[in-house]
Structures are given as C-alpha cells and as structure tokens.
Amino acid sequence: MRTTVGIIGAGPAGLFLSHLLHLRGIDSVVLERRDRGHCEARQRAGVVEHGPAAALRAAGVGDRLDREGSVHEGIELRFGGRGHRIDFRALTGRDVVLYAQTEIVKDLIARRLADGGDLRFEAEATAIEDVAEDGAARPRIRFTRGGREEVLDCEHVVACDGFHGIGRAALPADRVRTFAKTYPFSWLGILADAAPACEELVYARHERGFALYSMRSAEVSRLYLQVPNGTDPAEWPHERIWAELDARLAVDGADARPNRGPITDVGVTPMRSFVTEPMRHGRLLLAGDAAHIVPPTGAKGLNLALHDVILLSEALHAWHGGDPGPLDRYSETALRRVWRAEHFSYWMTTLLHPDPEASPFEDRLQLSHLEHIAASRAAAGSLAENYTGIPEP
Numbered sequence: 001m002r003t004t005v006g007i008i009g010a011g012p013a014g015l016f017l018s019h020l021l022h023l024r025g026i027d028s029v030v031l032e033r034r035d036r037g038h039c040e041a042r043q044r045a046g047v048v049e050h051g052p053a054a055a056l057r058a059a060g061v062g063d064r065l066d067r068e069g070s071v072h073e074g075i076e077l078r079f080g081g082r083g084h085r086i087d088f089r090a091l092t093g094r095d096v097v098l099y100a101q102t103e104i105v106k107d108l109i110a111r112r113l114a115d116g117g118d119l120r121f122e123a124e125a126t127a128i129e130d131v132a133e134d135g136a137a138r139p140r141i142r143f144t145r146g147g148r149e150e151v152l153d154c155e156h157v158v159a160c161d162g163f164h165g166i167g168r169a170a171l172p173a174d175r176v177r178t179f180a181k182t183y184p185f186s187w188l189g190i191l192a193d194a195a196p197a198c199e200e201l202v203y204a205r206h207e208r209g210f211a212l213y214s215m216r217s218a219e220v221s222r223l224y225l226q227v228p229n230g231t232d233p234a235e236w237p238h239e240r241i242w243a244e245l246d247a248r249l250a251v252d253g254a255d256a257r258p259n260r261g262p263i264t265d266v267g268v269t270p271m272r273s274f275v276t277e278p279m280r281h282g283r284l285l286l287a288g289d290a291a292h293i294v295p296p297t298g299a300k301g302l303n304l305a306l307h308d309v310i311l312l313s314e315a316l317h318a319w320h321g322g323d324p325g326p327l328d329r330y331s332e333t334a335l336r337r338v339w340r341a342e343h344f345s346y347w348m349t350t351l352l353h354p355d356p357e358a359s360p361f362e363d364r365l366q367l368s369h370l371e372h373i374a375a376s377r378a379a380a381g382s383l384a385e386n387y388t389g390i391p392e393p
C-alpha cells in the first residue's frame, strides 16, 4: 500500500493534518489503533484558542463549532473566598471558544470520510523504517490490522500518535534531547448531567487544592479537582467529589456550589511537562502530544496540536512544490510556540495548585502573585494574552 503522507494517530493532530493536506491536493492515510467510537468518546480538552478556531472555520470544519460552541470573553480566578474576573476581550481584543475535543474529532472524522479520506481504525503502527534523509530514504510504516501485518509506503511519516505512541521512540537517541517535569499532583475530572451554575470558567485556588469549573453545554458540566498522584477514582465516590467541589469553589457570603446531576464520566490525569527536540528526523515528523505535553491548567495541549499541523501542512505543501525551506524550519518554528505554551502552562499550574511540598513562605508567595494578577491590568494582560493564544509574529 502506498500514499504520500503516512499519518499515525486519529486524534485532533492526525485528523486535522489529513484534512488540511487533502485541501492542498496531497493524499494521506491515517492509521489509528483504537476504534472510531473510542476516539470520538475520549473525554479531554474543551478550550479552543482564537487562532485554531479561525483555522478550523477557514478549513470548512467550523460550522458546528460556531453553532454549538460558546465564545468565552473571560475567566474567573477564585481564591481567598473571592472571585476576580480576567476580561480577555478588554485586555487583548481576543476570546476563546469552548467546544469539546470529542466534537472536533467527530467533525473531522465525518468530513474526512465524506471526502473519501482513508482512515484506518484498529490499525496499530508497530514500526517506522527508512526515514533517514540520505538520498535513499524509503519511508514506511509497519502496522497490524485484524491480526495481519501490513506495510504503508510513503514520502513522509507524521507521528501524531500522542504521548504513548511509537513516533518519538523512532527518533535516533543520539540526535534527540528531551526536557521533562512532573508535578506532585494529578487532576480528577468529571462530566455531569447538570446545568453549569456559572457562565465562565472558574479556576479556583483553595487550601484544600485546586478546582476548575468548566462546561460542555447548557446541560452538561465539566469539573476538575487536584488530587494526589496515584489516586484511584474508586477512592472518590460521587458524594465525596461533590462535597470537595463545594468546599473548593466556595465564595464568602454567596452560594457558589455547582449544580449536581448524574456523573457520566470520571478520569484521573497526571500532570506533566515534556518537550522533544527536534521534532523532525529526515522524513519523520512529530506533531502534537507525540512531541510535547503540557499540564492541562493552561488549556494548551489541543491548541498546540492544531498549531503544529497547520504549520506542517503548509511546509509539506511547499516541499511538494519544490521548496524544502519551511519543512527544514518546521521544528524550530513549532518549538518557539511550544516553549511559550510550556512556560505558560507551568506558570498557571504553579500559580493555582497548592503544592503539598511547598513551605508556608512559598504558599504566601503564591497568594501574593494571585492578588497581583487580580489588581494589576498589566499582570492580568499577560495571562489573557497567553490564554487566548499569542498570534503569529
């Protein structure tokens, strides 16, 4: 089997890349180890920056995002029993769209299939071969499907296979540097059939731990709690989750408790920062979580994945037109945005999570920092600028 670009992974990165390449007349095959239903149901991100939202619209896959997503012009920071609004519109002129990653994935799968795209579910890539740029490169992906081993030959391999995929491991160890940080806490996330009790996202710093109030629609709430690493969701019966959310989201003199309803999904996510440099080796390119991970507090992971493949689709298009420059610069260009998002995500995480290992001195610094952001337009402006997404220079 042969195609122009072999893509591993049908997450947002792989699917959007396949669609963008199709719009530029470049064919691709997407190999995905899970089934379609699993990819469409995996609960993850919700915040789409201004730029990627515009890119989805420009690529003709933004209709449902515009109809069903909701524009958010700010967020609330909550600490010390009080809420403080960060007004993105006033501070930056930009906003974000709340539209679940599951819906972006559904939209992209439906569009690729309607356009005759080649998406192979339950096809697990097992090896990436002959990608070194030595004149004799014959890139190919070995994969198994239905118990049979098959081979996909291509011009380029793009690994969009997430943090646990095989793409990153196929880079030669002596040419790669990785940078990593783990955090001493995780997130427990729930989805509940309950009307959100607030209109905007609430990022709450409480002595008991961080909490995030988000939403999916007028009927569905998405909430997160900081929990210790290694937490088993079984330790968190639903009543305990609601009681903890009530405590951490509390506001002095008002009832700020979330509306309750049946919990339909519970998951625990570790928090880590991770970067691979470079994001290319010869004919093998990495995009999205395959190359970098951020802790979810800054809402950047999905956005970085979409930014990477926008850049990559342009670079591959130029390469096919005889200009290798943009592809040669792909890693360097992508990594500039990646490191900005890494810093912002680390910053938001350390700002809002009480660290179980922190000293009382560091706790006070954290509160002082939050008060500064609430009081200073310049400090709030920096948060707003990063959260909504820094435009390309």
Ligand code: FAD
Pocket (backbone or CB within 6 Å): 008, 009, 010, 011, 012, 013, 014, 031, 032, 033, 034, 039, 043, 044, 045, 046, 047, 048, 101, 123, 124, 125, 126, 160, 161, 162, 163, 164, 165, 166, 189, 269, 287, 288, 289, 290, 296, 298, 299, 300, 301, 302, 303, 304, 305
């Ligand atoms: P993935 O979505 O991980 O897709 C990779 C795909 O590759 C998967 O479908 C996998 O099955 C497949 N695959 C892996 N190995 C193989 C193989 N060998 N062969 C074939 N297929 C393979 N980001 C934000 O921007 N905003 C947010 O608000 C946000 N919130 C988050 C909340 C949570 C709880 C979590 C967990 C993440 C959040 N993120 C957020 C991060 C975001 O979800 C990820 O960054 C995003 O999914 C990355 O997309 P991707 O396409 O690179 O990788």
Ligand code: DHB
Pocket (backbone or CB within 6 Å): 044, 045, 046, 047, 201, 212, 214, 215, 222, 296, 297, 298, 299
């Ligand atoms: C959501 C997730 C995040 O990590 C975040 O920072 C904001 C919102 C969400 O799933 O809605």
